[in-house]
Amino acid sequence: MTEEAGQDTGRPKLAVWKFASCDGCQLTLLDCEDELLGIADQLRISYFLEASSGPGPGPYDLSLVEGSVTTGQDVERIRYIREVSRRLVTIGACATAGGVQALRNYADVAEFRSVVYARPDYIQTLATSTPISAHVPVDFELRGCPIDRGQLIEVITAYLAGRTPDVPAHSVCFECKRRGTVCVTVAHGTPCLGPVTHAGCGALCPAYGRGCYGCFGPSGSTNFPAFVPLLRRDGMDTLDVVRVLRTFNTAAPEFDAASRKEQHG
Amino acid sequence: MTHRQSKVLRVGSLARVEGEGALHLILRAREVDQARLQIYEPPRFFEAFLRGRSYTEPPDITSRVCGICPIAYQLSACRAVEDACGVVVDGQLAALRRLLYCGEWIESQTLHIYLLHAPDFLGADSAIDLARTRRADVERGLRLKQAGNAILELLGGRAIHPVNVRLGGFHRVPAVSELRSLAERLRRARDDAEQTVRWVAGFDFPDAGCDNELLALAEPGTYAIESGTPTAMTAPSAAGLPADHDRALPTRTFGVRTFGEHVVETQVPHSTALHSLLDGRRHLTGSLARYAISGGRLSTIAVQAAQDAGLGDPREGVVCRNPFRSIIVRAVEVLYAVDEALRIIDAYEPPPHPYLDVPPRAATGHGATEAPRGLLYHRYTLDANGTLTDASLVPPTAQNQGAIEEDLRRLVEERLGSGEPTEAELTALCERAIRNHDPCISCSTHFLKLTVERS
Numbered sequence: 001m002t003e004e005a006g007q008d009t010g011r012p013k014l015a016v017w018k019f020a021s022c023d024g025c026q027l028t029l030l031d032c033e034d035e036l037l038g039i040a041d042q043l044r045i046s047y048f049l050e051a052s053s054g055p056g057p058g059p060y061d062l063s064l065v066e067g068s069v070t071t072g073q074d075v076e077r078i079r080y081i082r083e084v085s086r087r088l089v090t091i092g093a094c095a096t097a098g099g100v101q102a103l104r105n106y107a108d109v110a111e112f113r114s115v116v117y118a119r120p121d122y123i124q125t126l127a128t129s130t131p132i133s134a135h136v137p138v139d140f141e142l143r144g145c146p147i148d149r150g151q152l153i154e155v156i157t158a159y160l161a162g163r164t165p166d167v168p169a170h171s172v173c174f175e176c177k178r179r180g181t182v183c184v185t186v187a188h189g190t191p192c193l194g195p196v197t198h199a200g201c202g203a204l205c206p207a208y209g210r211g212c213y214g215c216f217g218p219s220g221s222t223n224f225p226a227f228v229p230l231l232r233r234d235g236m237d238t239l240d241v242v243r244v245l246r247t248f249n250t251a252a253p254e255f256d257a258a259s260r261k262e263q264h265g
Numbered sequence: 266m267t268h269r270q271s272k273v274l275r276v277g278s279l280a281r282v283e284g285e286g287a288l289h290l291i292l293r294a295r296e297v298d299q300a301r302l303q304i305y306e307p308p309r310f311f312e313a314f315l316r317g318r319s320y321t322e323p324p325d326i327t328s329r330v331c332g333i334c335p336i337a338y339q340l341s342a343c344r345a346v347e348d349a350c351g352v353v354v355d356g357q358l359a360a361l362r363r364l365l366y367c368g369e370w371i372e373s374q375t376l377h378i379y380l381l382h383a384p385d386f387l388g389a390d391s392a393i394d395l396a397r398t399r400r401a402d403v404e405r406g407l408r409l410k411q412a413g414n415a416i417l418e419l420l421g422g423r424a425i426h427p428v429n430v431r432l433g434g435f436h437r438v439p440a441v442s443e444l445r446s447l448a449e450r451l452r453r454a455r456d457d458a459e460q461t462v463r464w465v466a467g468f469d470f471p472d473a474g475c476d477n478e479l480l481a482l483a484e485p486g487t488y489a490i491e492s493g494t495p496t497a498m499t500a501p502s503a504a505g506l507p508a509d510h511d512r513a514l515p516t517r518t519f520g521v522r523t524f525g526e527h528v529v530e531t532q533v534p535h536s537t538a539l540h541s542l543l544d545g546r547r548h549l550t551g552s553l554a555r556y557a558i559s560g561g562r563l564s565t566i567a568v569q570a571a572q573d574a575g576l577g578d579p580r581e582g583v584v585c586r587n588p589f590r591s592i593i594v595r596a597v598e599v600l601y602a603v604d605e606a607l608r609i610i611d612a613y614e615p616p617p618h619p620y621l622d623v624p625p626r627a628a629t630g631h632g633a634t635e636a637p638r639g640l641l642y643h644r645y646t647l648d649a650n651g652t653l654t655d656a657s658l659v660p661p662t663a664q665n666q667g668a669i670e671e672d673l674r675r676l677v678e679e680r681l682g683s684g685e686p687t688e689a690e691l692t693a694l695c696e697r698a699i700r701n702h703d704p705c706i707s708c709s710t711h712f713l714k715l716t717v718e719r720s
Contacts, residue, residue: 019307021332030380031424037393050281052281100314104314112313113310113313115316208422208428210429210431210436
């Protein structure tokens with residue numbers, strides 16, 4: 001941004017960074033249509049390449065990081081970002097749990113490369129897709145594929161005010177009850193990941209008549225030994241259970257462990 | 266052979282595009298030896314890990330290719346799987362899909378116009394920067410974008426990666442009353458969209474033209490969005506005409522099932538995104554292509570706005586081949602999408618069931634729709650149990666890469682021909698040229714750093 005230096009004295013500097021991802025979580029910031037210009041008044045959006053061609057130098061007071069680490073260069077870049085950031089917050093399933101691209105963690109990446117590319121030797125990539133916390137200390141992880149707009153604003157305003165973000169770790173079931181949605185599992189026998197999935201979306205899927213598919217990753221407390229039999233009762237076989245746990249948060253430790261237990265017994 | 270000292274210019278990453286890439290220019294005197302758009306977004310291997318998944322999963326999974334146009338992925342995926350299973354979604358369910366897609370066009374195209382593209386014409390680094398001097402304009406853009414998001418949130422559940430799309434239709438369809446309240450907001454949005462066309466029409470546009478073939482879907486009687494037949498318009502160069510020739514040229518069509526025979530992907534060493542050629546020639550998809558091929562089928566209000574904005578009458582075969590003016594064409598498309606959304610809402614009657622059953626069968630299916638950035642093709646092969654055995658996704662940016670490189674080459678040569686541009690001038694020119702095409706690099710795999718080598 002082209003701003004006069006004097007104008008910015010005291011305004012905290014925000015940076016938004018991208019690793020392997022779909023851009024959806026940083027787009028969530030641009031989707032805050034009612035709040036965007038207000039946010040820009042409160043802090044200086046200093047580095048945000050999707051929105052601005054005038055990147056400003058660090059250090060940054062708050063860095064939002066989207067995407068997962070999938071190349072050797074990424075490993076170096078996230079270390080640099082940590083060094084120039086006072087607070088580092090990951091946004092979204094890719095940055096907190098490796099994202100859908102972490103499905104390679106269960107496969108032979110050389111074989112994946114050969115499926116997609118005629119000349120796999122041109123393509124540089126790591127064999128794994130890992131969350132940011134696997135490489136550097138992270139101050140806060142905001143979940144979701146994509147993240148929720150309200151939770152993003154809460155995180156930004158919390159750091160502006162110097163307090164911890166108020167983002168509860170309870171399950172989607174709490175949000176369903178609060179919303180007054182009839183339980184799709186109880187009423188219709190629809191398999192639903194709500195009991196083990198982190199709140200944040202507002203229990204959208206049940207409100208639209210489908211079971212939760214876990215896009216916010218594991219909640220603060222999960223009980224898979226009690227939960228998986230419910231999925232089976234409602235018609236899911238082993239492959240279905242493995243698939244639903246191995247999607248957008250496949251490298252989240254709880255989902256990973258539960259899917260391995262299903263697959264290997 | 267004499268070697269003069271070569272000069273390498275490095276410029277920071279390209280901003281205001283979706284995704285990550287770099288540009289490498291090799292200049293020889295006043296000629297561009299090579300213009301290479303490097304897309305170095307790390308590959309995410311969607312086509313590989315879709316194998317072994319259920320045939321019901323591509324709409325949810327492939328939406329994660331791109332947070333900017335998830336509906337395009339969801340609906341191309343639905344069409345391809347439904348094609349394999351022999352199911353055709355029509356009537357009100359098809360109308361609701363089109364309405365949902367109008368929401369994505371409004372949101373995504375407005376994002377491009379106001380937040381990514383307009384700052385180039387107004388000497389600003391960002392829309393936030395722009396808001397300091399033109400707050401009312403930026404607020405209009407945010408309001409219009411929000412109207413598109415309102416459609417996505419009502420019909421899809423949320424604006425990014427909506428949850429309500431499924432094979433055969435939707436998990437839940439809206440009540441008439443829900444759409445009625447949306448219509449009130451869209452009527453205000455129609456005024457904002459009309460003003461947007463007028464606003465961007467007042468920008469300064471350099472003379473330029475592109476001589477690629479143009480490729481878009483076409484549908485009888487309507488402006489193709491969620492379905493249609495691939496239709497290619499001949500390149501002016503093939504007809505011996507200048508690149509900025511503004512009249513329609515002959516078109517040819519081919520069935521979507523033969524898409525892979527016509528649009529052939531190749532890999533180049535400098536990019537993680539595949540390049541593609543249409544019957545062996547460079548082609549361009551997106552707003553300029555759609556407007557050239559189907560502009561005469563726009564609604565009255567959109568045609569009138571296009572004429573008032575100086576684009577000429579598309580019903581009389583006037584086309585736009587100036588990439589800088591694509592911002593006007595996009596604004597006309599946004600106006601059309603708002604108008605079309607209102608038409609669909611007016612005619613809406615809730616269908617008897619939210620979706621058609623789509624039983625699996627062993628087959629290969631093909632689907633193509635018009636993503637905001639251009640034609641998006643999906644192909645899936647499934648077995649009798651509905652397990653995917655093969656997947657192919659051909660996004661618009663991968664198709665457009667060749668045309669973007671050619672555009673860069675021509676613009677840089679023109680600039681070199683008229684003096685000694687500084688590095689900063691060349692960078693600004695190239696970044697503008699790339700943003701004219703609205704490349705969504707996350708789709709094509711992802712971002713942009715300019716390197717100029719002079720010898």
